[in-house]
Amino acid sequence: MESSKSEIVEEFLFFHVFKDGRLEFRIPQSTETVPPSEDPITGVRSKDVVVSPDVSARIFLPKIPSSNTKLPLLFYIHGGGFCIQSPFSTQYHNYVQNLAAGANIIAVSVDYGLFPKRPIPACYEDSWAALQWVASHAHGGGPDPWLNDHADLARVFIGGDSAGGNISHTLASRVGSIGLPGVRVVGAILVHPFFGGTDDDRMWLYMCPTNKGLTDPRMKPAAEDLERLGCERVLVFVAEKDHLVDVGKAYVEELKKSGWKGTVEIVENKERQHCFHLHDPQDEQAIAIQKRIVSFIHQP
Known part of the structure; x- marks a missing residue:
């Protein structure tokens, strides 16, 4: 025993x-979390909403010049190996809040189910449910007044880091496959995304009891899923010293070959580790990542 x-x-x-x-x-x-608040420096307000009994989210609203101002929306999916972190952690609260301020966007940061309490595929299904909840505001009649009044759902971006980058791809593929009425997903932003091709695959397979093996398209994107990606542009960040660097580069090359009609860009940060931008937001290359995301969102 x-x-x-x-x-x-x-x-x-x-x-x-x-x-x-x-x-x-x-x-x-x-387990450290921070409550929603109004940030005294940026002026960004945040609040928590319930999407379903299993899913919640934190919404960030920057300062707005008038009551009828409409802003792009970033649907953000945190990383953490499908088993740790949340939108309410200090790290992710501060990161998404700064993105909302820097890009002048509304951000919805989803709190999806984590292994082992809720094994994969809960992370994908919860994130999809939250994205559908966002879409319910398309005609101004959704449950949240911030989104009804200020979200321009013709300018939606899906993004995330690490595991969140993986989930972002899966959501964009689902949008391309079955649609998301009332919403135009302009772009996807994948920062140091996890996809099949490393020893981490064993961990994903263990966390997903209903997996389809090493070719499971949720872990290793299938060509048909890449081809029908439901957005117009994709931005991928990789870090030179990240063990996932080759995975991110391979994703970009496969996307280019897939027949997808959109445009994809890749940015590599030299001499940097996995998700360094979260651990050291003042790093010059971390600041450059935020600026590049801002320009991507506001690209004409």
């Missing part, structure tokens, strides 16, 4: 699995 409690049978980047089925996280699971 004692050996079953201490013997590790699976070892992944984010957690160990013991013989008795117990998990032990190797990456700290920060």
Whole structure:
């Protein structure tokens, strides 16, 4: 009995699995959260909304010049290996708040289900439910007044980092496949995205009991999903010292070959690690990432 409690049978980047089925996280699971607020520096206001019993989100609204101002909307999906983090953590609250201020956009940061409490595919289904909730405001009759009054749903962007980059692709593909009435998804922003092709694949497969193996299109994008991506532009960031750098580059090349009619750009940050922009927002290249995202959103 004692050996079953201490013997590790699976070892992944984010957690160990013991013989008795117990998990032990190797990456700290920060429980620190910050409440929604009005930021005294940027003037960005935030609030939390309930999408469904399992899904919530944090909305960020920048200063607006008039009551009828309409702004682009960024639907943001946080990273964390499908098992940690949330829109309410200090790191992601500050990051998305700064994006909302810098780009002068409304941002909706989704809180999706995490493994092990809610195994994959909860992250995809929850994010899709939240995106549909955003779409329910297309004609000004949705449940949230900020979105009814100020969101221009003809200028929607889907974006995220790491696991969130993976989920962003899946959502954009679903939009292209089945549509999202009342919404025009202009672009997708993938920062250091996770896709199949590294040892991390084993962890994703473990977290998704209903997986289809190494070719599961949610993990490794299929050519047909790339071809029908439901947006006009894609921006991909990779970092030179990130173990996912080749994965991100391969995604761009496969997208170009897929027959998709949109445009894709890739930006590589030299001498930088995975998601460095979150850990050190004042890094010169982190600032450059934010500026590039702003220009991408406001590109004519």
